[in-house]
Amino acid sequence: MEEVPGVNAQEQSREALLESLREVLREALEFNRQDALAAAGPGAEELALIL
Numbered sequence: 234m235e236e237v238p239g240v241n242a243q244e245q246s247r248e249a250l251l252e253s254l255r256e257v258l259r260e261a262l263e264f265n266r267q268d269a270l271a272a273a274g275p276g277a278e279e280l281a282l283i284l
């Protein structure tokens with residue numbers, strides 16, 4: 234099992250926990266994406282990665 238720093242949650246049920254973790258992970262990935270784009274500067278190219 235992999236851990237992502239800053240992605241954690243506490244919920245009453247397993248189902249609610251998984252949904253909260255999914256949402257927090259989406260937010261963390263978007264924040265990191267925006268941070269990386271800002272650091273790359275103008276002219277940086279963003280490519281879609283499909284797993």
